[in-house]
Amino acid sequence: MVRVEFRLLQVILSPVSGDRVTVALLHWDRTTFRVASSTAALRALERDHREGLRVAIQDVVRSAERKTKEVSERPVLDIGLAHVLPVREGFGAALYWSPVTAVETADAEAHFAELRQELRLDANALTRGRRMTNAVVYEELSALGRKMQLEERVRPWVRTDYVVKLETTYQPPLSWKNARWHHAVPLSMDGLQPWQMDEAVQKAYGLVELSFPEREVAVLVPVLPRDAELLGTGRNELRILETKLGSRIAIVAPEWRAGKLALDPIVVRIRQDIAHVS
Amino acid sequence: MFHAAARPPVALRIGRPVRTLSAGNHHPLLCHMETDQGPAGLWVVKPAIVLSRSTDRGTFGVLAELAGAEVCAWAGILTPQVGITRFPKAFDEASLRAAILTLGPSECDEILETYRVNGGRVAFCGRYLGPATNLVPGHLLRPKWRATAAPDAVALLTADAYMRHDDRVRDNPNALWFENRLVAIDHGLAFAGPTRRGALGDDLARRTALHAPNFPRHIAFRAVRKLATEADWDVVTGRLESVPASSVTALAASWPANLDEDDQCGQAQLRLRMARFLTERRSHVRELVAVLRELLSRGQSRK
Numbered sequence: 001m002v003r004v005e006f007r008l009l010q011v012i013l014s015p016v017s018g019d020r021v022t023v024a025l026l027h028w029d030r031t032t033f034r035v036a037s038s039t040a041a042l043r044a045l046e047r048d049h050r051e052g053l054r055v056a057i058q059d060v061v062r063s064a065e066r067k068t069k070e071v072s073e074r075p076v077l078d079i080g081l082a083h084v085l086p087v088r089e090g091f092g093a094a095l096y097w098s099p100v101t102a103v104e105t106a107d108a109e110a111h112f113a114e115l116r117q118e119l120r121l122d123a124n125a126l127t128r129g130r131r132m133t134n135a136v137v138y139e140e141l142s143a144l145g146r147k148m149q150l151e152e153r154v155r156p157w158v159r160t161d162y163v164v165k166l167e168t169t170y171q172p173p174l175s176w177k178n179a180r181w182h183h184a185v186p187l188s189m190d191g192l193q194p195w196q197m198d199e200a201v202q203k204a205y206g207l208v209e210l211s212f213p214e215r216e217v218a219v220l221v222p223v224l225p226r227d228a229e230l231l232g233t234g235r236n237e238l239r240i241l242e243t244k245l246g247s248r249i250a251i252v253a254p255e256w257r258a259g260k261l262a263l264d265p266i267v268v269r270i271r272q273d274i275a276h277v278s
Numbered sequence: 279m280f281h282a283a284a285r286p287p288v289a290l291r292i293g294r295p296v297r298t299l300s301a302g303n304h305h306p307l308l309c310h311m312e313t314d315q316g317p318a319g320l321w322v323v324k325p326a327i328v329l330s331r332s333t334d335r336g337t338f339g340v341l342a343e344l345a346g347a348e349v350c351a352w353a354g355i356l357t358p359q360v361g362i363t364r365f366p367k368a369f370d371e372a373s374l375r376a377a378i379l380t381l382g383p384s385e386c387d388e389i390l391e392t393y394r395v396n397g398g399r400v401a402f403c404g405r406y407l408g409p410a411t412n413l414v415p416g417h418l419l420r421p422k423w424r425a426t427a428a429p430d431a432v433a434l435l436t437a438d439a440y441m442r443h444d445d446r447v448r449d450n451p452n453a454l455w456f457e458n459r460l461v462a463i464d465h466g467l468a469f470a471g472p473t474r475r476g477a478l479g480d481d482l483a484r485r486t487a488l489h490a491p492n493f494p495r496h497i498a499f500r501a502v503r504k505l506a507t508e509a510d511w512d513v514v515t516g517r518l519e520s521v522p523a524s525s526v527t528a529l530a531a532s533w534p535a536n537l538d539e540d541d542q543c544g545q546a547q548l549r550l551r552m553a554r555f556l557t558e559r560r561s562h563v564r565e566l567v568a569v570l571r572e573l574l575s576r577g578q579s580r581k
Contacts, residue, residue, distance in 0.1 A: 012408075014408075015296060015297065015308055015320065015406070015408070016296055016310075016320070018380075045409055046409070048457045048458065049409035049410075049456075049457065051458065052410075052411055052417060052455040052456070052457075052458055053409070053411050055414065055416045055417050055420060055455070056411040056412060056414050056416075056417070056455065058416065059414040059415075059416050088301055088412075088449065088450070089300070089301070091297060091298070091299050091300050091301060092299050092300070092301025092412070093301070093410050093411050093412045093454055094408070094409050094410055094411045095411055095412065096301075
């Protein structure tokens with residue numbers, strides 16, 4: 001049997017009735033520290049209060065996640081969960097740490113999974129809750145370009161500092177040459193409502209029309225919505241763009257894998273293009 | 279809901295204690311309060327005699343809370359509305375116990391003991407802001423809130439230097455985030471010094487060196503270093519400098535006379551000392567701001 005300790009981070013809905021909702025779980029089995037969280041329950045609060053609470057909860061969860069990593073890399077002396085991750089206990093502002101509860105179990109991992117399910121907490125809910133913005137995709141593409149430039153064979157054909165100019169200028173995060181210059185253009189529709197997707201597509205259309213010389217190809221890197229209900233709308237918006245811009249653009253969509261954006265299709269496309277010219 | 283400069287504390291009566299707020303050192307009581315007109319909602323009642331820690335502040339803590347809220351209002355920082363209450367000299371223990379029956383036995387005992395030791399004493403009250411959360415640096419640094427967060431952070435750091443307050447660090451921010459604004463709370467440990475024997479108030483006000491070494495750990499320090507503009511410093515300096523002496527006099531007159539003496543620290547004329555401090559301090563705002571900015575720039579050059 002393993003002794004596990006856990007405590008809950010809760011949002012106080014009413015100090016009078018004592019009503020609370022759970023937003024995070026810390027779990028310690030003397031060797032492994034686990035964290036689960038979800039801010040879905042904040043829907044019970046007024047909109048004005050939700051975001052401030054979300055920021056405070058993210059702060060707590062991030063610090064717990066850092067501790068998880070730290071403990072996995074450098075084991076700590078076990079004198080209890082309260083020592084592994086000290087928190088300010090007690091009833092004060094809207095966030096409340098429950099007292100540490102200790103139980104014995106045959107399988108700590110399964111115990112954590114069960115608690116997580118009971119409490120409706122998803123380990124990566126906070127991370128997945130954040131929308132993948134154009135700025136993030138831009139950074140990831142730019143980082144990918146810098147990484148590819150480390151390969152000697154690829155270096156002459158890949159750039160991260162190219163500027164395209166027609167009526168207006170635009171610096172793509174990543175460019176590569178295959179007879180014509182190709183430039184990645186992030187187009188994130190993740191977390192957007194249909195009208196916002198429409199706007200994002202219009203912006204992308206304007207960008208290609210105004211900044212890209214006809215001989216150069218804008219390779220759109222669309223991030224489709226993770227919400228299954230909006231996926232169809234996203235695909236439809238892309239089809240409209242493809243129809244309007246024809247051969248001036250290409251579309252290479254990255255994939256969602258375990259909550260993360262995998263840029264493998266872009267890498268494959270660049271390698272194929274470069275192989276073709278060299 | 280928030281304190282406005284020159285507004286006297288609301289006279290309140292404890293209706294029913296709801297629970298103790300145990301997250302900080304002070305363990306104040308959360309209570310349903312009453313005014314002469316009727317129910318006044320939930321307030322945080324901070325008794326003068328504290329069971330949860332050892333302190334020699336006593337009623338000076340109440341005075342510090344009242345003056346601290348006023349300095350915040352002068353600096354343009356939101357702080358909950360303030361009030362004053364008095365614990366009953368005698369109370370019916372059975373009916374009080376019945377009113378808090380749903381709490382655990384140790385919390386019940388703590389409330390009863392708080393009533394016993396504070397019987398007849400004045401206590402500070404601050405309006406309870408329900409869904410507020412403790413301030414974290416992320417609130418101040420988030421781009422969408424910067425328009426108010428940056429000036430608020432500068433004002434908070436300056437106000438804390440102004441009122442010799444060093445109890446607002448990351449682990450214990452004593453500041454809240456409420457409806458997307460910074461709200462300062464808990465000034466019971468502000469105004470370090472006036473309870474010392476022989477202190478006059480104005481002598482302390484002339485000291486512009488920071489009285490505590492932990493200002494670089496102040497909850498707003500990082501945000502100020504990153505976001506503060508010249509205009510933010512000018513605004514808070516102007517606000518604090520332009521407080522008329524008559525406001526300080528009126529403020530001191532609004533404080534209950536029995537806050538003058540304190541059997542905890544054994545000192546008298548505390549209201550007068552505080553009034554002298556606040557009157558004199560206005561002339562030293564620029565020096566304080568210069569000290570703070572020097573400290574902020576030192577942090578930056580090390581980085």
